[in-house]
Amino acid sequence: MSTMIKMVRSFAAVAAVAIATPVFAAGDAPHIERQQWSFSGPFGFYDRGQLQRGFKIYREVCSSCHSLKQVAFRNLASDGGPGFTEEQAKQIASEYTVIDGPNDDGDMYERPGILADKFPSPFPNEEAARASNGGAYPPDFSLLAKARAAHRGFPWFVFDAFTQYQEQGPDYIYALLTGYEEEEVPDGVTIPEGKYFNHSFLAGPAIGMAPPLSEELVEYTDGTPMTVEQYAHDVAAFMMWAAEPHLEERKKIGFRVMIFLIVFAGMLYFTKKKLWRNVEH
Numbered sequence: 001m002s003t004m005i006k007m008v009r010s011f012a013a014v015a016a017v018a019i020a021t022p023v024f025a026a027g028d029a030p031h032i033e034r035q036q037w038s039f040s041g042p043f044g045f046y047d048r049g050q051l052q053r054g055f056k057i058y059r060e061v062c063s064s065c066h067s068l069k070q071v072a073f074r075n076l077a078s079d080g081g082p083g084f085t086e087e088q089a090k091q092i093a094s095e096y097t098v099i100d101g102p103n104d105d106g107d108m109y110e111r112p113g114i115l116a117d118k119f120p121s122p123f124p125n126e127e128a129a130r131a132s133n134g135g136a137y138p139p140d141f142s143l144l145a146k147a148r149a150a151h152r153g154f155p156w157f158v159f160d161a162f163t164q165y166q167e168q169g170p171d172y173i174y175a176l177l178t179g180y181e182e183e184e185v186p187d188g189v190t191i192p193e194g195k196y197f198n199h200s201f202l203a204g205p206a207i208g209m210a211p212p213l214s215e216e217l218v219e220y221t222d223g224t225p226m227t228v229e230q231y232a233h234d235v236a237a238f239m240m241w242a243a244e245p246h247l248e249e250r251k252k253i254g255f256r257v258m259i260f261l262i263v264f265a266g267m268l269y270f271t272k273k274k275l276w277r278n279v280e281h
């Protein structure tokens with residue numbers, strides 16, 4: 001009997017810790033709010049206009065520090081992407097300078113980009129990137145939207161599995177880009193010289209990136225508001241596409257597979273009924 005009581009007690013203790021954990025965790029982890037994205041849910045798709053605007057922001061603002069090594073210019077014109085025509089993608093590529101070589105003399109040389117080239121990086125190596133950014137390394141954008149997610153804690157991660165919540169990355173990027181509020185630095189927090197306060201930064205609260213966005217920084221010609229919030233949404237969507245260029249295809253296939261499985265299950269049911277029709281049970 002006493003072993004029973006011990007077991008119940010230890011179970012109760014474990015349960016109590018499990019329930020209490022989110023309360024403790026909530027204090028440390030930044031709270032990341034969920035945003036509306038066209039690419040969420042089973043019918044998700046990228047908004048072409050948004051990807052083009054996001055690319056513009058990347059090109060005019062972020063690319064001076066962040067590389068995009070895994071993305072090639074031809075991807076800009078591929079299906080499920082920002083929807084540039086091949087001509088436009090060629091034009092964009094030719095505006096970049098890439099280093100090629102070696103030539104017959106063994107020297108590297110510069111030439112305009114072509115569709116097959118990947119985006120050239122702003123710094124020749126990580127050391128150079130750190131040296132220009134006060135020791136902090138601006139991470140490559142190719143997979144960043146898939147590589148960052150705030151810890152959601154119990155019980156949220158259980159619900160997330162059912163609601164198919166997969167937008168933690170862009171939600172975090174949005175929160176980070178809109179998370180610079182100097183006047184909110186809490187008491188007892190000191191931000192070192194050359195760092196900035198950001199209440200959403202996962203490794204924070206001091207980040208080595210100055211606020212990259214400000215109102216009307218990038219010119220939109222389609223009437224979309226030129227606000228920090230809009231820019232943050234657009235560039236986060238672009239980064240999501242860079243990290244998952246085949247998202248639309250994946251979701252379409254997933255949907256077809258579900259339909260197939262439902263039809264198939266129905267067929268199996270009627271086959272079973274027919275086969276066993278004359279057997280008493």
Ligand code: HEC
Pocket residue numbers: 057058061062063064065066133136137138139144148173176177201202203206207208209210212213235
């Ligand atoms: C002047 C250089 C510079 C520019 C421009 C810049 N960044 Fe950064 N960024 C950095 C540095 C440096 C870090 C690393 C910060 C650290 O680790 O403290 C960083 C980190 C990040 C991170 C990762 C944060 C994390 O959780 O590790 C994201 C996301 C990011 N930048 C997005 C952007 C976007 C989007 C833009 C363009 C709108 C941009 N950055 C423009 C320098 C820059």
